[in-house]
Amino acid sequence: xxxxxxxxxxxxxxxxASARFTELGARVVDHDQLARQAVAPGSAALVDIVSAFxxxxxxxxxxxxxxxxxxxFQDSSARQRLNDIVHPYVFAMGQAAxxxxxxxxxxxxxxxxxxLVESGQDADFDIVVTVAAPDDVRxxxxxxxxxxxxxxxxxxxxxxxxxxxRAAIADVVLDGSGSTDHLRAQVDAFWRDHVPPS
Numbered sequence: 001x002x003x004x005x006x007x008x009x010x011x012x013x014x015x016x017a018s019a020r021f022t023e024l025g026a027r028v029v030d031h032d033q034l035a036r037q038a039v040a041p042g043s044a045a046l047v048d049i050v051s052a053f054x055x056x057x058x059x060x061x062x063x064x065x066x067x068x069x070x071x072x073f074q075d076s077s078a079r080q081r082l083n084d085i086v087h088p089y090v091f092a093m094g095q096a097a098x099x100x101x102x103x104x105x106x107x108x109x110x111x112x113x114x115x116l117v118e119s120g121q122d123a124d125f126d127i128v129v130t131v132a133a134p135d136d137v138r139x140x141x142x143x144x145x146x147x148x149x150x151x152x153x154x155x156x157x158x159x160x161x162x163x164x165x166r167a168a169i170a171d172v173v174l175d176g177s178g179s180t181d182h183l184r185a186q187v188d189a190f191w192r193d194h195v196p197p198s
Contacts, residue, residue: 001101002108002195005124007116007166008131010156011141013176013183017131018112020187024195026108029097031090031115038089039063048085053078073155087119108195117161122169127194130170132163133177 006021008014022028038045041061049057049068057068072079094111101109113121122128135157142153167173172194174186 001106003098003125004108004110005116005122005128006110006112007114008176009138009160009163009166011138012131012133014112014114014131016180016183017174017187018110020184021110024191026110027101027106028110028112029094031094031111031113034090034093035086038086038093045086045089049082052081052085073159079159083115083118107198117165117169127171128169129172129174129190130166131174131176132167137177
């Protein structure tokens with residue numbers, strides 16, 4: 001089973017690449033989705049977050065993501081504290097997903113991990129792929145496509161590893177600065193070059 005770690009900065013095009021991997025036949029494990037499951041109402045991770053950040057982070061039993069983002073995107077030590085809480089739960093869930101994939105005889109599993117650099121998991125994969133795009137392109141996408149203010153968008157970019165840091169751990173860098181079709185074609189080329197035929 002070929003295990004691929006896929007990463008990229010916010011609004012670089014990673015979701016497009018991830019979707020194309022799914023279409024090509026890979027089983028994609030979305031670590032953002034795992035992180036949401038990890039902090040679901042009643043979860044151990046949510047209890048840990050409340051212990052670290054206070055009751056104000058929960059509304060009607062669920063994590064108040066806006067309140068938490070307001071804290072962790074302004075304070076790198078708070079962000080690290082949050083990552084230290086959530087990452088071990090997500091890591092365990094990712095391992096469980098691999099176990100299921102092996103049981104199902106999957107050929108290719110892609111772990112879509114936005115914080116691959118930050119979580120230090122790059123050595124766990126056969127191949128690491130990163131999707132890169134210039135900051136100005138990503139800022140524009142966040143403002144136009146996701147409704148963030150320019151200040152909020154800059155804060156999100158600053159909170160993540162740089163493209164250079166992601167490139168340093170990557171075996172392959174895909175260019176996410178252009179059209180969706182351009183990025184999908186690069187994923188197709190990667191698949192031809194790196195995935196053995198069945």
